[in-house]
Amino acid sequence: MSQVQTIALIAHDGKKDALVEFVRINQVWFERFALVGTGTTSGRLATLGVSIERLSSGP
Numbered sequence: 001m002s003q004v005q006t007i008a009l010i011a012h013d014g015k016k017d018a019l020v021e022f023v024r025i026n027q028v029w030f031e032r033f034a035l036v037g038t039g040t041t042s043g044r045l046a047t048l049g050v051s052i053e054r055l056s057s058g059p
Contacts, residue, residue, distance in 0.1 A: 009037040009045060009052070020044050 007030070011019040023030055023045055035052040037045060042054040 004032075004034050006034040006036060009035055009041060011041050013040075016041055016044055020048065023050065024048055 009019060009023065019041065027048060027050060030050060035045070035050060036042075036055055037052055038055055038057040040057075042052045045052050046054075
């Protein structure tokens with residue numbers, strides 16, 4: 001049985017646009033992984049149609 005690997009996608013406010021664009025360009029590659037991210041970043045990435053688990057930010 002194969003385990004799905006997980007990638008956490010997190011970006012500071014000034015880099016969110018760059019991360020969204022990076023995932024958009026590489027979306028097919030990212031589809032083979034389970035994705036998690038913090039609140040705002042996850043929301044922005046979800047607009048691309050990627051499946052991402054939204055986690056809380058901070059300690």
